[in-house]
Amino acid sequence: MSLRSTDRQWGSVAKFFHWIMALAILVNGVWGLLMSDMTPSMTKISVYAWHKSIGLTVLALFLLRLVWRAFDRRPQDEPGPHWQQLAAHAVHGVLYLMIVALPLTGWWFNSLRGFPLQFFKLFNLPAIAAKNEDLAKVAHEAHELLFWALLLVLVAHVGAAIKHHVFDNDNVLRRMLPFGRPRN
Numbered sequence: 001m002s003l004r005s006t007d008r009q010w011g012s013v014a015k016f017f018h019w020i021m022a023l024a025i026l027v028n029g030v031w032g033l034l035m036s037d038m039t040p041s042m043t044k045i046s047v048y049a050w051h052k053s054i055g056l057t058v059l060a061l062f063l064l065r066l067v068w069r070a071f072d073r074r075p076q077d078e079p080g081p082h083w084q085q086l087a088a089h090a091v092h093g094v095l096y097l098m099i100v101a102l103p104l105t106g107w108w109f110n111s112l113r114g115f116p117l118q119f120f121k122l123f124n125l126p127a128i129a130a131k132n133e134d135l136a137k138v139a140h141e142a143h144e145l146l147f148w149a150l151l152l153v154l155v156a157h158v159g160a161a162i163k164h165h166v167f168d169n170d171n172v173l174r175r176m177l178p179f180g181r182p183r184n
């Protein structure tokens with residue numbers, strides 16, 4: 001498998017970005033939901049710090065992914081109705097927006113609350129907004145709602161991938177799977 005994508009197959013770099021980010025986003029979202037219910041302790045502070053660092057890693061990976069995508073090729077759409085191809089591209093666009101909006105609203109909320117922000121204890125990052133408790137409530141809602149909205153969009157995204165694989169028996173999922181190859 002080559003690093004770069006071809007007309008028929010995603011390359012290993014695009015696959016790496018897709019699967020590592022999907023895993024990180026889902027784990028971090030569930031982590032975020034669970035950590036909010038913890039009783040205050042030193043462990044809670046460290047669990048929050050991990051959540052923020054993983055989220056910032058997603059943001060950094062997003063930027064790298066965009067740069068790579070700009071230079072990489074993209075597999076051609078599998079044959080199928082035009083509306084399905086349009087819908088797939090629209091869903092991918094929405095997913096990209098959510099990938100960037102999730103960490104940014106987290107960072108925004110963190111800043112509005114006046115919390116410090118460190119990347120894996122390596123270096124500090126600045127606040128992106130001044131402290132404001134009223135706005136912090138809005139940012140908190142936006143941050144959480146975005147994750148639920150992402151799960152909803154994922155139902156369509158994953159549902160379509162499974163439909164292509166099981167019912168259409170085409171290469172859409174196969175060419176994105178870590179060790180998958182197009183069949184014909």
Ligand code: HEM
Binds near residue numbers: 022026162174175
């Ligand atoms: C948080 C989870 C996920 C996110 C944010 C996500 C996001 C994306 C994005 C943005 C693309 C478009 C890639 C591009 O054009 O550059 C894509 C493609 C794809 N995703 Fe996901 N994805 C996630 C999870 C999954 C899962 C769980 C599956 C399968 C069960 C899956 C299957 C696919 C497939 C097959 C493609 C390629 C579609 C094609 O070749 O036209 N994704 N995904």
Ligand code: HEM
Binds near residue numbers: 036110
């Ligand atoms: C992939 C990226 C991220 C995802 C999927 C995500 C998801 C979530 C979710 C689902 C919650 C639970 C909301 C609640 O129940 O209250 C949460 C909480 C939180 N997130 Fe994130 N987050 C991400 C990135 C970030 C980043 C980058 C930061 C900060 C720089 C951040 C800061 C926070 C904070 C401080 C909370 C706790 C809110 C509270 O006090 O209840 N998140 N996150």
